[in-house]
Amino acid sequence: MKSHEYDKIFSKFTGVEGDLIPLLIQIQERDGYISPEAIRRVARFLKISENQIYGVATFYPKFRFEEPGKKTIKVCMGTACHVRGGKFLAEAVGWHFGISIGQKTPDNRLDFQRATCLGCCTLGPVVQIDEKIHPRMMVTQLMQMLREHE
Amino acid sequence: MNSLEEKINRARQEWQALNNGKTPIIYIGAATCGRAAGALEVLAAVRETLKQHRLRAHIVPVGCIGPCYLEPLMDVKRPGYPRICYGSVTPAKARRILESFLLEDDPLPELAVGHFGRDGDPALEGIPRFFDLPMLKPQVRVVLQNCGFIDPENIDHYLANDGYQGLLKAFSLGPEAVIEEVGEAGLRGRGGAGFPTARKWRICRQAPGEVKYLICNVSEGDPGAFMNRSLIEGDPHCVLEGMLIAAYAIGASHGYIYINSDYHLAIARLKKAKEQMEAYGLLGENILGSGFDFDLTIKEGAGAFVCGEETALIGSIEGRRGMPRSRPPFPAVSGLFGKPTVINNVETLGTLPNILRNGASWYRQFGVKGNYGTKTFSLVGSIRRGGLIEVPLGIKLRQIIFDIGGGSWKKFKGVQTGGPSGGCLSEEFLDLPVEYEAMAAAGSIMGSGGMIVLDEDTCPVDLALYFLHFTQKESCGKCVPCRVGTWHMVTILEKITRGQAVAEDLSQLQILAETVKRASLCGLGQTAPNPVLTTLRYFRSEYLAHIKEKFCAAAVCRELVEYSIDPEKCNGCQQCLEVCPTAAIKGARAEVHQIDQFRCIKCKACYEVCRYHPLAANAIVISSGRGVA
Known part of the structure; x- marks a missing residue:
């Protein structure tokens, strides 16, 4: 992210400590992660230490500090999806690419995340690939989709 | 005041014109659940069909009407007919329905789910009444009354359906009388704990200090629950009106909506609703000439489960880690920025307009003594008819699961309420009334409204492990019982599911769970052992089968x-x-x-x-x- 883009985000905030989390959310939505550069700039803007920002940001599982892969696959791990076999979907992605939840493939193409609940529990188990939610998934169906995406 | 009345009159006229006009109306359920099932594709197909046949129709994207298992839902209302609802609509099916209904006058009864007209209308042969469907009949829609019927992004639709009348009533009563009325109605916190709303308000109102805050809690970290999200997506103004009423009652001039940043649609709708309120003079200084000032901030949270705890939520809004602190002082005395703060759940706030508008005695007709009113649940899991439901308190679990939900696919095993803080209840509790005290006595909690039905394909041990895994990850780490205790419980449960446990592990688990429950600082730790304790109590034989016979009846635990x-x-x-x-x-x-x-x-x-x-x-x-x- 360029300097003026940070300024654009900062201009929406007043610069009080309470802005920290919404600010980080906006940066992450823009960049996909929070870079050391972003932390430095936020620290200067809010006039708090970088340590304090890391302390807050690492508390919340939402924030990530490494660049994500190009395509994101999120397997829902909500209770309803779990009861209907969501665990198998997560494992399938895992053994197919040799990565576990929270990791990305070495070629940076695929990012594998868990979702706590995607809010469509009656359609479970669900998988979200980029923005699209796929309802009532099965392992074989997911494998086929992943092969198509490769 | 006058200008709002004018706007209400205009909104009512427009609403009448829309509903009684000559142009057909097509409603599409475009909340999160509908979208996941493909509502946007249906919407595109509808637009294309209309264009192709040069038909004119109003397209109204609405919120969730309840039977999510039938999503995407499309309703068509054309002159001469009541509104007819179609379920599991695909783009091709949408095209067929529109062509048949709008061009050839045939509503295709075989595809219809239900109609919203009167009973016995000859034109509707073969279509049941929507609200007479088994899933809808036992329900009472108070909070959800507008969900699925109005365009959530149009304040005029809300105004035409008695919107902001509750606020006007509140202004005419005065703050003390509003608290009195809500107390009279017997409204209790719908976030799960069931603390009387009016009592919380009174403490805050009587707390010294000029500046007070109101926070609407939309953190909803419970996995498998989507009631709050659906309510905001379907009817944001009812929550916002509720906030105005609550803030007026406690004397708060600033409100926060703390919402999970993953709720993109809900946030967008709240932002839009806020703009509309500003344009209608419902926010800002001296609202409607009442002398009441109120300003609103929509605060996106980073979605940690512990942030549902009041003091942790406050910490998160202040830009700190979401860690609870010991109470007292309670937030109602010293909360956000050290000022008296009331934190209410979305559903609690969404109920207020109805209570004010219709009066406390009207509200008390629903529910039973001590547990008045209605409660929304997200009925999901191994259930035939899952979705968003609203039932009067005091209803039996059996009625919810079997009458509304149609029972489980396979043999019913139990029901889990209250998410990671709640418990698993077995079959013998089917006649338990859904009341705060009764649920707590059974070892579970009412919770915010997640209700997950389990059938014989669900392993209670695996489910307990799932929840403990969740709470262990979400534990903030401040107090030892929760931080270390949950971790040890996970370890023991893992051993059991792998068939490596011995009989002593079970008593160890029991002692550990009771210790964590008693010694933890906040609600997260105090309730985290509930899934373990209840499954140990009601499904003990399955634990023993895992340990002694290495047998998992549900065939879920991989190693077994x-x-x-x-x-x-x-x-x-x-x-x-x-x-x-x-x-x-x-x-x-x-x-x-x-x-x-x-x-x-x-x-x-x-x-x-x-x-x-x-x-x-x-x-x-x-x-x-x-x-x-």
Whole structure:
């Protein structure tokens, strides 16, 4: 992210400590992660230490500090999806690419995340690939989709 | 004041014109659940069909109406007919319905779910009344009354349906009388704990200080619950009106909506609703000439489960880690920025306009003594008719699960309420009334409204492990019982699900769970052991089977199950060979296949293929043999 883009985000905030989390959310939505550069700039803007920002940001599982892969696959791990076999979907992605939840493939193409609940529990188990939610998934169906995406 | 009345009158006229006009109306359920099922594709198909046939129609994207299992839902209302609802609509089906209904006057009763007209209308032969459907009939819609009926992004729709009348009533009563009225109605916190709302307000109102805050809690970290999200997506103004009423009652001039940043649609709708309120003079200084000032901030939270706890939520809004602190002082005395703060759940606030508008005695007709009113639940899991429901308190679990939900697919095993803080109740609790005290006495909690139905394919031990895993990850780490205790409980539960546990582990688990429950600082830790304690109490035999016989009745726990092929059924179609990632299945075409147990990773791919592939014969069995592992 360029300097003026940070300024654009900062201009929406007043610069009080309470802005920290919404600010980080906006940066992450823009960049996909929070870079050391972003932390430095936020620290200067809010006039708090970088340590304090890391302390807050690492508390919340939402924030990530490494660049994500190009395509994101999120397997829902909500209770309803779990009861209907969501665990198998997560494992399938895992053994197919040799990565576990929270990791990305070495070629940076695929990012594998868990979702706590995607809010469509009656359609479970669900998988979200980029923005699209796929309802009532099965392992074989997911494998086929992943092969198509490769 | 006058200008709002004018706007209300205009909104009512427009609403009448829309509903009684000559142009057909097409409603599409475009909340999160609808979108996931493909509502936007249906919407595109509807637009295209209309364009192709040069038809004119109003398209109204609405919120969730309840039966999410039928999503995407499309309703059509054309002159001469009441509104008719169609379920599981695909783009092709939408096209067919529109062409048939709008061009040829045939509403296709075989595809319709229900109609919203009067009983016995001859034009509607073969279509049941929507609210007479088994899923809808036992329900009472108070909070959800507008969900699915109005355009959530149009304040005029809300105004035309008695919107902001509750606020006007509140202004005419005065703050003290509003608290009195809500107390009279017997409204209790719908976030789960059930603290009387009016009492909380009174403490805050009487607390010294000029500046007070109101926070609307939309953190909803409970996985498997979507009531709050659906309510905001379907009817944001009812929550906002509720906030105005609550803020007026406690004397707060600033409100925060703390919302999970993943709720993109809900946030967008709240922002839009806020703009509309500003334009209508419902926010800012001296609202409607009442002398009441109120300003609103929509605060996106980073979605940690612990932030549902009041003091942690406050910490998160202040830009700190979401860690609870010991109470007292309670937030109602010293909360956000050290000022008196009331934190109310979305549903509590969403109920207020109705209570004010219709009066406390009206509200008390729903529910039972001590538990008045209604409660929304997200009824999900292994259930035939899952969705968003609203029922009067005091209803039996059996009515919810079997009458509304239609029962589970396979044999019913239990129901889990209250998410990670709640408990699993077995079959014998089906006649338990849904009341705060009764649920707590059974070891569970009412919770914010997640209700997950379990059938014989669910392993209670695995479910307890799932929840403990969740709370262990979400534990903030401040107090030892919760931080270390949950971790140890996870370890023991893992041992049990792997068949490595011994009998002493069970008593160890019990002691640990009780210690964590008693010694933890905040609600997260105090309730985290509930899933373990309730499953230990009601499903003890399954724990013992895991430990002694290495047997998982539901065939869920991986280390205790084996995949095998039924030689009687296998027709040798070789479909499973193709999907097996480890080449564990062998067998020539038209001959019985075999699974190599050493290679099998139990991924379930072959099982699915064998069940659902047209050539396959459903021969693969996942079973747990007693004393196998």
